[in-house]
Amino acid sequence: MKCPPWPEGRKLVHLDLKGAPPRPSYLHKLIELFSELGADGLLVEYEDMCPYEGELQLLRATEQPAYSRQEILSMQEFARSKSMEVIPLVQTFGHMEFVLKHRPLWGLREVAHCVGTLNPHKEEGLRLVMEMLRQVVDLHPGVNTLHIGADEVYMLGEGEESKLWLASPGRTVEQLFLTYVTKVAKAIKEAWPHMTIIMWDDMMRGMSLDTLKESGLVGLVQPMLWDYNPDLNVDITVSLLEKYHRAGMSELWAASSFKGSTSVYTCVTRTQRHVENHIQWLKVASSLPAGVRLRGIALTGWQRYDHLSVLCELMPVALPSLAACLQTLLHGELSVEAQSRVSERLGVSSVEVETLFPGRRLAELIVELNALLSSDDIRYFENNMLVRGWFSPHQRQRRMVTPLITLRIHSQATEYLITLQQKVEGVKEEIKRLYPESTAQEWVEEHVSPVMAPLQRITEERMHDEETWSM
Numbered sequence: 001m002k003c004p005p006w007p008e009g010r011k012l013v014h015l016d017l018k019g020a021p022p023r024p025s026y027l028h029k030l031i032e033l034f035s036e037l038g039a040d041g042l043l044v045e046y047e048d049m050c051p052y053e054g055e056l057q058l059l060r061a062t063e064q065p066a067y068s069r070q071e072i073l074s075m076q077e078f079a080r081s082k083s084m085e086v087i088p089l090v091q092t093f094g095h096m097e098f099v100l101k102h103r104p105l106w107g108l109r110e111v112a113h114c115v116g117t118l119n120p121h122k123e124e125g126l127r128l129v130m131e132m133l134r135q136v137v138d139l140h141p142g143v144n145t146l147h148i149g150a151d152e153v154y155m156l157g158e159g160e161e162s163k164l165w166l167a168s169p170g171r172t173v174e175q176l177f178l179t180y181v182t183k184v185a186k187a188i189k190e191a192w193p194h195m196t197i198i199m200w201d202d203m204m205r206g207m208s209l210d211t212l213k214e215s216g217l218v219g220l221v222q223p224m225l226w227d228y229n230p231d232l233n234v235d236i237t238v239s240l241l242e243k244y245h246r247a248g249m250s251e252l253w254a255a256s257s258f259k260g261s262t263s264v265y266t267c268v269t270r271t272q273r274h275v276e277n278h279i280q281w282l283k284v285a286s287s288l289p290a291g292v293r294l295r296g297i298a299l300t301g302w303q304r305y306d307h308l309s310v311l312c313e314l315m316p317v318a319l320p321s322l323a324a325c326l327q328t329l330l331h332g333e334l335s336v337e338a339q340s341r342v343s344e345r346l347g348v349s350s351v352e353v354e355t356l357f358p359g360r361r362l363a364e365l366i367v368e369l370n371a372l373l374s375s376d377d378i379r380y381f382e383n384n385m386l387v388r389g390w391f392s393p394h395q396r397q398r399r400m401v402t403p404l405i406t407l408r409i410h411s412q413a414t415e416y417l418i419t420l421q422q423k424v425e426g427v428k429e430e431i432k433r434l435y436p437e438s439t440a441q442e443w444v445e446e447h448v449s450p451v452m453a454p455l456q457r458i459t460e461e462r463m464h465d466e467e468t469w470s471m
Contacts (some may be wrong), residue, residue, distance in 0.1 A: 003282035006329035012087065013039045013322065016260065018047035018098065019303035019311050020443075021064065024071045026434040028078050029358040030315065034347065035082035038326040043147060043298045044077055044329035045089040046096045047307060053136055058102050059132075064436030087145045087198070088136050092129045092184050093118055093177075094153035094203075097307035099128070103357045107323060112164065116306060119182035121161040130187055137192065144194055147224070150181050151200030172210055175448030177203050182216040188219065191229050198253060201225045212247035223249055224298060230256035230276035234283045242286070243293045254294050256281050259327045262304025265310050267447055269318040278328045299325055310446045316359025316434070317366050319377040320346055362430035369423040373451045378416050413455045420455075424448050 013034045017028075022030060031042070040326040048061040051069055060066040065073075076086050091099075097115045099105055108125045110117040118125045129242075137143055157166055165171060185197050201223040204212060212218070223244050227237060241252055256277050259269045285294055298323065302312055322347055327338035374380060424444060431440040 001271050002278060003332040005305045005332045006285045007285055009294055011039050011329060012043045012296060012298040014298050014300040014305040016045050016256040016301060018344060020050045020305050020314055020435050020439045023434055027075055031079050031082060035084055038330050039321050041085040041087060043087050043089055050136060056131060059099055063438040067164055069139060071467050087147055089149060090133055090136050090141055090145035091149035093150045095149060111155050117155050120433050122177060129184060145196040147198040148184060149200060153177060153203055174207050178215040178217060178459040185220040196222050198220045209243055209247055209260040218248035222253060224253035226255035228261035228277055230273045232277060232280035235278060237284045238287050242292060249387055252294050254281055254297040255300055255427045256297055257300045258322040260312035264305045266313050266365055269313045269321045271313050271321040271324050274321045274322050275328050275334050282332060310445055316363040359434055361415040362434060365427045365430055369427055372423060374418060379451055410459055413458045417455050420452055
């Protein structure tokens with residue numbers, strides 16, 4: 001059933017730069033495409049790709065150079081030329097892995113073994129966060145909105161200082177969270193009185209209405225409720241938004257997903273899953289009671305689940321999904337007409353990945369290579385009858401192998417390896433055109449090497465066997 005189109009409000013595309021940061025030239029092409037597809041803003045999560053200076057210079061990426069100041073300014077200027085607002089996202093509490101992984105900053109963790117959560121009691125931590133924000137704001141002349149993250153603050157309350165704080169009667173982990181975030185928000189307002197502050201909502205979902213009202217956050221922040229599931233529960237989501245509104249947080253946002261939320265290691269985006277997520281969000285928007293409205297929606301495109309996890313899908317293979325999701329928001333469904341519009345703009349015959357611009361060739365090659373890597377013949381080569389029956393680890397260790405069958409196994413493994421290596425070289429070259437070389441290396445090591453390793457091991461062991469036969 002068709003839903004009403006997305007109500008008036010911003011449609012932001014999330015750029016997650018903590019993995020596979022696009023080269024500046026490709027980034028401009030992407031921004032142009034986002035604008036053509038109906039987006040009117042960017043939510044940019046820089047992490048270590050921000051060119052931090054001074055005492056924060058250690059936060060810069062080392063696998064590839066961080067963007068330069070001029071590259072970030074140029075990106076914003078290009079976005080403005082397309083009537084797109086740029087909203088920086090800077091994590092300030094949870095998901096601070098890119099900060100707290102550095103040895104000089106280990107002492108600012110809530111607990112030693114949780115790399116992502118900042119200790120909320122140390123003034124040094126707040127000072128660090130404010131200096132990060134100051135440098136990011138300085139890199140964005142005229143910015144009037146900041147997203148301060150604050151999602152998934154794992155292990156909060158487990159640190160020794162937090163345990164002491166919580167020992168006082170009536171204090172809870174919820175209050176600990178709210179106290180720190182309020183402190184950050186007030187510091188931002190003091191530094192930049194005009195600044196609008198957005199934050200993720202998940203740490204507040206279980207809080208009572210009274211707790212939220214008394215939190216000190218009312219009037220300071222605008223919650224962004226995120227849910228990336230294709231079966232998002234509409235009633236529960238509407239109820240959450242109503243609760244925030246009744247608490248006095250009347251400016252609300254939604255966050256959906258067009259990629260990077262299926263699994264931590266997904267290689268190729270499945271469009272329909274993400275379209276269904278947006279249909280559910282349309283149902284939420286149309287079910288809100290009078291007076292409750294959403295300021296906009298951020299279509300998230302996660303490149304990693306966190307700073308230390310593997311790469312999710314690269315942007316080129318997700319562009320049909322993004323296009324389809326934006327058309328779904330604009331029209332209330334992914335109609336035949338909307339699919340035709342997507343196909344015409346991207347050069348695809350369907351909204352699932354086939355071919356597309358920009359990054360068309362890379363998407364084609366990734367889809368082809370992924371099909372090979374996912375085939376049972378290659379992925380489970382060690383489980384086929386010949387290998388398990390005549391070339392098992394036990395037989396190889398004792399050189400109890402049959403040369404005739406070993407030759408057949410080696411021939412098939414070699415054929416697969418040659419095919420994969422040819423495809424991999426093509427993918428690597430295309431990735432390096434659009435991304436840093438380190439992205440190509442990481443992508444191959446994560447998606448290809450684990451599948452090729454058993455084939456390489458079998459061919460290498462067969463060479464040792466040949467030496468045994470000739471003795």
